[in-house]
Amino acid sequence: MTEYQLRIQRYDPEQDDTPRLQRYTVSGDHTTSVLDALLSLQQQQDPTLALRWSCRMAICGSCGVMVNGIPKLGCKTFLRDYNGVIDIAPLAHFAVEKDLIVDMTPFLAHLSAIQPYLINDKDDKAPHKQTPAQLAKYQQFSNCINCGLCYAACPQFGLNPEFLGPAAITLAQRYNLDSRDNGKASRMSQLNGNNGAWGCTFVGSCSEVCPKQLDPAAAVNQAKVESAKDFIINLFKI
Amino acid sequence: MQTLHTDIVVVGGGGAGLRAAIAAAEADAGLHISLLSKVYPMRSHTVAAEGGAAAVTLAADSAAAHFSDTVTGSDWLAEQDVVEFFVKHAYQELVQLEHWGCPWSRKQDGSIQVRRFGGMKTERTWFAADKTGFHILHTLFQTSLKYPAIQRLDEYLVLDLLREDNRVCGVVALVLNSGDLVLIKAKSVILATGGAGRVFHYNTNGGIVTGDGMALAFRHGVALRDMEFVQYHPTGLPGSGILITEACRGEGAVLVNKHGYRYLQDYGLGPETPLGHPQNKQMELGPRDKLSQAFWHEQQAGRTDEYNGHAVVYLDLRHLSRAHLQQRLPFICELAQAYVNVDPASALIPIRPAVHYTMGGIMTDINCQTTLQGLYAVGECASVGLHGANRLGSNSLSELLVFGRVAGEQAALHARTCQGSNNDTWSAAQYQRQGQQLSRCFGSNKDDSVARLRQAMTLAMEQGCGIYRDTDGLTQCQQQLQALQARYQNLKVTDTSKVFNNELVQYLELGFSLDVAQAICAAALARTESRGAHQRRDSGMTARDDKSFLQHSLAYYQAGAEPILSWQDVSITSLPPAERRYGSALETALNTAEQAADAGAKHD
Amino acid sequence: MSTPDNARKPYHSRMTRDWWLQQRYYRLYMLREATVLPLLFFLGCLLYGLYSLQHSEMQWLSFAQFMQQGWVIALNALALLASLYHAKTFFALFPRVMPLAPPLLMVAGQWLASLAVIITLLWLAGVS
Known part of the structure; x- marks a missing residue:
């Protein structure tokens, strides 16, 4: 067992006006994740520490936090990889509700805005045909766990909360690229604007932090290409 | 007092809850559906299911074969009419999910790929790589956004059901981000809160799987059925x-x-x-x-x-x-x-x-209806009778689709036809009572804590109700649980804040878990035979005993005391109890059966 | 369900002006964006040169003298490096935006194409 120093950003809306930092010491071994450490703190030292978590296997997307300023899933980040004091804070660019819990409402609103479901007229009882190659076109983008790390990494979302952001645009691309979908035209109105794909300046940090290696930056910039095509096609339509 | 009026409350935003909400919205677009969950729906534990969802798919396969595998797997404790309904409807539900966009894995020609799974005679498990539950959950969640009738209440924890005589007319919930209590009045309530794996120490489940819905129904007199059957993966x-x-x-x-x-x-x-x-x-x-x-x-x-x-x-x-x-x-x-x-x-x-996985749960009929009017249960929290004494892998993802739809449609039907409760004074009184109960739970502890009590419970369950059980171990576990219940009565929540009070949530969840744990232990003690996932080591109990125990156990809640057990007959339609055979024993049995069939055919 | 008197009080933090200094990744991004600054200087030189060429011989000589100063050469060298760096980042990003072929192949293809264009231009300009 090794002793680790954690410096956690605390914020209690009923007591504090601004967040404060609190230091803790936890012991852990080579398997201890940041989430394990936070839970052991909560159980043994400070039951008032608030955080979200559930699956502890990097699939439910609940436990995103900033670790030394970088967005990480708490359950997939290990103390063994850090030296010195480890800073833990709530996800950046979201409003803090309490301690490590942020308000995810804007994130969910952006997801809903891009019509994230299949749009088609299929009405029969048989499954669609979709070859492995067609599946491969969008499969990667369908693996988003909605953890919000990419929003905490994206300075454009930080500067403009109206920006749809990496996960939502990736999800739009996921459906646009699906051979079973005919809804691209109705999704483009969301993607075309400054709050859509063009709000991205390809900082690329979303792809750096994505715990599922989705490459949302690629998706967003592919959406720009689609948006440009859409623009040109519409020019000729008039 | 904050009050919401709605037609249907779905408690739980996992696969079963989402499927039920969508089914209700499709059944009647005029209904108001409140989808309430203690976490954002896509955090629900359906997300962690990996392997796949079963349905008869290949030409060589048949509903009869899926039926037979499921009943055999259940060690004959499945409700056979329920299994028949299930195997008949599983395929169309998986296709429905395909139409909603689920990225099922495919064969080269673009048709659905199926894989082998434990206890299944034929390949019939649909999968989306090894994240099937994840894809099912996200497909359902994203599809649910299409329906304006579905209003999401994210991060609400249900504390109690509103009950008037024998009928349920809503829930009281805690809004986690504000600490406020809210009264939600509804004509139908669907419990889809998932299992209770977290009552054990070593489990594959997420932290949220604490048996909330089971305890909610249990406390209102609904039986928990077959709770002794807990699946070790x-x-x-x-x-x-x-x-x-x-x-x-x-x-x-x-x-x-x-x-x-x-x-x-x-x-x-x-x-x-x-x-x-x-x-x-x-x-x-x-x-x-x-x-x-x-x-x-x-x-x-x-x-x-x-x-x-x-x-x-x-x-x-x-x-x-x-x-x-x-x-x-x-x-x-x-x-x-x-x-x-x-x-x-x-x-x-x-x-x-x-x-x-908890095979048992809130007893329902084939329509997901519980014994309380207006209350439905579906998914892992329910016992519709599909899994009996042992669940086959990949049957539960199909279950939550098939029966999620049933629950949603039945709840919609009920909401359309029943009169809502107008007794406002009475529901206000229930609301007040919850508020008072909640305010009483704050204080300081001498040397106890929610975390400590929870750990004692999970270790006791692991010890007493593990893979193999015996009378001594179970009795000891029962006593430990009683002692823990007593400690729980004196336990206080030290954090008095309102916004996202984690300690309070864990305290409430622990209360649910303890009740469910007692039901598991009591049922395990009462079943003095070995069947499926319930294995006794006591002499005379190591074999299956169809004479006395081809029956469901029903545990009924008793405030402050051990649950009362009673028994219910199993519905057997076409497959009479026989020995469960796997490996070469199965081969031999099949060959004998085939020879017998051949001989019979020649005879005719 | 937030009512005016409830206990919620979400804390909104503002991004500070130096946000881009706080992470290596942001610094690299800003470096990429900043490659435009030396290029601006280079373009200024180019325009100045064109103007001088058509104005008078004297003017051209003074331009040539200006261009020979150490700091001007250094800035132009910097502009070359910056445009090469920008090309490198651009070429690396391109296969992600238009995944037409294996990424490595696409990156190599872009460099080869750039080289071909430079050689063609030099050939047209009569450099041999």
Whole structure:
């Protein structure tokens, strides 16, 4: 067992006006994740520490936090990889509700805005045909766990909360690229604007932090290409 | 007092809850549906299901075969009319999900790919790589956004059902982000809150799987059925219990003990199948109860290894190519690397059994209707009667689709036809009572805490209600649980804040878990036979006893006392009880049956 | 369900002006964006040169003298490096935006194409 120093950003809306930092010491071994450490703190030292978590296997997307300023899933980040004091804070660019819990409402609103479901007229009882190659076109983008790390990494979302952001645009691309979908035209109105794909300046940090290696930056910039095509096609339509 | 009026409240935003909400919205677009969940829907534990969803798909397969596998797997404790309904409707539900966009894995020609699964005679498990539950959940969640009738109440924890005589007319919930109580009045309530795996110490479940819905119904006099049947998944990671899917074995992974020996052949599952050629219902593709029990025997015999203080055996995937593993089991590769630092293509994954699934739950009929009017239950929290004494892997994802739809449609029908409650004074009184109860739980503890009590409960359950059980262990567990209930009555929540009070939520969840744990223990003590996942070691109880126990156990809540047990007949339509056979015993039995059939045919 | 008197009080933090200094990744991004600054200087030089060429011989000589100063050469060298760096980042990003072929192949293709264009231009300009 090794002793680790954690410096956690605390914020209690009923007591504090601004967040404060609190230091803790936890012991852990080579398997201890940041989430394990936070839970052991909560159980043994400070039951008032608030955080979200559930699956502890990097699939439910609940436990995103900033670790030394970088967005990480708490359950997939290990103390063994850090030296010195480890800073833990709530996800950046979201409003803090309490301690490590942020308000995810804007994130969910952006997801809903891009019509994230299949749009088609299929009405029969048989499954669609979709070859492995067609599946491969969008499969990667369908693996988003909605953890919000990419929003905490994206300075454009930080500067403009109206920006749809990496996960939502990736999800739009996921459906646009699906051979079973005919809804691209109705999704483009969301993607075309400054709050859509063009709000991205390809900082690329979303792809750096994505715990599922989705490459949302690629998706967003592919959406720009689609948006440009859409623009040109519409020019000729008039 | 904050009051919301709605037609249907769905409690739980996992697969079953979402499917039910969508079904209700499609049944009647004029209904208001409130989808309430203590976490955002996509955090629900459906997300962690890996392997797949079963439905008869191949031409060579048949509903009768799926029926027979399920009933046999259940050790004849499944409701056979329910199983018949299920196998008939599973395929169309998986197709429905395909129409909603689920990225099912495909064959070269673009048709649906199916894989082998434990206890299934034929390949019939649909999958989306090894993240099937994840894709099902996200497809359902995203599809649910299409329906304006579905109003989401994210991060609401239900504290109690509103009940008027024998009818349910809403819920009282705690709004987690504000600490406010809210009264939600509805004509129908669907409980879809998932299982209770977290009452055990080693489990594959997320932290939210605390049996809330089971306890809510239980406390209002609804029976919890077949609670003694708790499924140990044979392959969880040591320590964390993180799930390593059965699909690994479907793809050809083998289990070896510390000597590298494929020990399953010693437990009626052999003969050894050649490496890379898995056979349905043999060796590693035997049912989960048998595999977990085999581990226990290996541990007793000293043939398990040790990993960080945990007894383990190994899952060997090394004979499968790296490319195949990346294509079929990418998530497993990621999990093994992150949590036990193993590359499955070149090293063995240490695994051990961990509690995975509660076969039992809130008793419902085939329409997901409970004994309280207006109250429905579906998914892992419910016992519709599909799994009996042991669930077959990949039946539960299909279950939540098939019966989620039933629950939604039935709840919609009820909401359309019933009169809502107008008794406002009475519901206000229930609301007040909850508020007072809540305010009483704050204070300081001398030397107890929610965390400590919870740990004592999970260890007691692991000890007393594990893979093998006996009278002494169960009795001891029962006494421990009683003592813990007493401690719980004096336990206080030290954090008095309102916004996202984690300690308060955990305290309330622990209350639910303790009630469910008592039901599990009481039912296990009462069933003095061995069947499926419930194995007794006491003499005279080690075999199945159809004469006395071809019956469901029903546990009824008694405030401050042990649950009262009663028994219910099993519905048997076409498959009379017989011996459960796997491995070569199954082959022999099938051959004999075929010969008999041939002889019979010649005779005719 | 937030009512005016409830206990919620979400804390909104503002991004500070130096946000881009706080992470290596942001600094690299800003470096990429900043490659435009030396290029601006280079373009200024180019325009100045064109103007001088058509104005008078005297003017051209003074331009040539200006261009020979150490700091001007240094800035132009910097502009070359910056445009090469920008090209490198651009070429690396391109296969992600238009995944037409394996990424490595696409990156190599872009460099080869750039080289071909430079050689063609030099050939047209009569450099041999």
